[in-house]
Amino acid sequence: MPTSIISGGSRGLGLALVERLLARGDAVATFSRSGSAALTALAEQHPTTLHTRCLDVSNADEIRSFVASTYERFGGITHCIANAAIAHEGVLATMRDDEIEAMLTINLKGSIVLVREAVRLMLFSKAEDAPSVVVVSSVVARTGSQGLSVYAATKAGLEGFAVSLARELGPRGIRVNAVAPGFLETDLSQSLSEDNRRRIVRRTALGRLGTCDDVVAAIDYLTSHRAAFITGQTIAVNGGA
Ligand SMILES: NC(=O)c1ccc[n+]([C@@H]2O[C@H](COP(=O)([O-])OP(=O)(O)OC[C@H]3O[C@@H](n4cnc5c(N)ncnc54)[C@H](OP(=O)(O)O)[C@@H]3O)[C@@H](O)[C@H]2O)c1
Numbered sequence: 401m402p403t404s405i406i407s408g409g410s411r412g413l414g415l416a417l418v419e420r421l422l423a424r425g426d427a428v429a430t431f432s433r434s435g436s437a438a439l440t441a442l443a444e445q446h447p448t449t450l451h452t453r454c455l456d457v458s459n460a461d462e463i464r465s466f467v468a469s470t471y472e473r474f475g476g477i478t479h480c481i482a483n484a485a486i487a488h489e490g491v492l493a494t495m496r497d498d499e500i501e502a503m504l505t506i507n508l509k510g511s512i513v514l515v516r517e518a519v520r521l522m523l524f525s526k527a528e529d530a531p532s533v534v535v536v537s538s539v540v541a542r543t544g545s546q547g548l549s550v551y552a553a554t555k556a557g558l559e560g561f562a563v564s565l566a567r568e569l570g571p572r573g574i575r576v577n578a579v580a581p582g583f584l585e586t587d588l589s590q591s592l593s594e595d596n597r598r599r600i601v602r603r604t605a606l607g608r609l610g611t612c613d614d615v616v617a618a619i620d621y622l623t624s625h626r627a628a629f630i631t632g633q634t635i636a637v638n639g640g641a
Pocket of ligand 1 (some may be wrong): 406408410411412414415431433434435455456457458465475482483484486506508536537538539563572580581582583584585588589
C-alpha cells in the first residue's frame with residue numbers, strides 16, 4: 401500500500417487531498433497546528449490507514465519525529481506533498497518583520513525540511529512504487545499579485561527547489577513536481593475583497609475560482625504511475641488565469 405505524507409491536512413486543499421488519497425487506497429499521514437473536527441471524523445473512519453498529529457511545520461525536530469513515526473507505522477514512505485502554508489496580505493512597505501519571517505519559515509523552510517526528512521526515507525522505497533514529491537505553489541509565483549509579494553517569493557522559491565531536486569533525485573527514481581493553483585475557495589482566500597474576487601474571475605479564462613477538487617485531481621495524477629515520466633515540472637491549475 402503506498403504511503404503519502406501531506407502537510408496541512410486539517411482543512412482546505414490538504415483535507416481534500418487526505419480524503420482523495422485515502423479513497424484511492426493510500427495510507428496517509430498528515431499534520432497541522434490545530435487539527436479540525438473534519439479530520440478527527442476522518443481518522444475515526446480510517447483508524448488503520450490515517451495517521452494524524454498536531455504540530456508546527458516550523459519545528460524541524462517535530463517534523464523529523466513525525467516522518468519517522470509515519471515510516472514506523474506504515475513501513476515506508478511513497479509520496480510527500482508539501483501543502484501547508486500561510487499568507488499575510490499587504491504591501492511590502494508596511495509588512496512587519498514577523499509576517500515576513502512567518503511566511504518564509506512556514507511556506508519555504510518548513511516545506512524544504514519536511515521534504516528532506518521524507519526523502520531520506522523514500523530512498524528506501526521500491527522503484528515500482530513510483531515515489532514522488534509534490535510541492536504546492538501558487539499562480540502568483542509567476543503572474544504576481546499586488547499585496548502578495550512575500551508570499552509569491554516563498555512559492556517561487558518552492559518551484560525552484562522542485563526543479564533542482566528533480567535533477568538530484570531522478571537517478572534514484574523519485575520524481576519531484578510543483579502544482580500551482582489559481583485562487584481557490586478556501587479559508588486562505590477568505591480575506592479577498594469582493595472587488596479582488598471579481599477581478600480574478602474576470603481575468604480567468606474559465607470564468608470562476610478554482611475548487612480543491614480541481615487541484616486534488618492534478619496531485620492525484622502526479623502521485624500515480626500515470627505520471628511516471630513527469631518530473632521537474634510546475635503544473636498550473638488556474639482555469640487559464
Ligand atoms: N486558497 C487559495 O486560493 C490558494 C491558491 C493558490 C495556492 N494555494 C496553496 O494551496 C495550499 C493549501 O491552501 P489552502 O487554501 O487549503 O489553505 P488553508 O485552508 O489555510 O489550510 C492550510 C493548512 O495548512 C496548515 N498550516 C498552516 N500553517 C501551518 C504550520 N505552521 N504548521 C503546520 N500546519 C500548518 C493549516 O492548519 P493549522 O492552521 O491548524 O496549522 C491548514 O491545515 C497552500 O500551499 C497555499 O499556499 C492556495
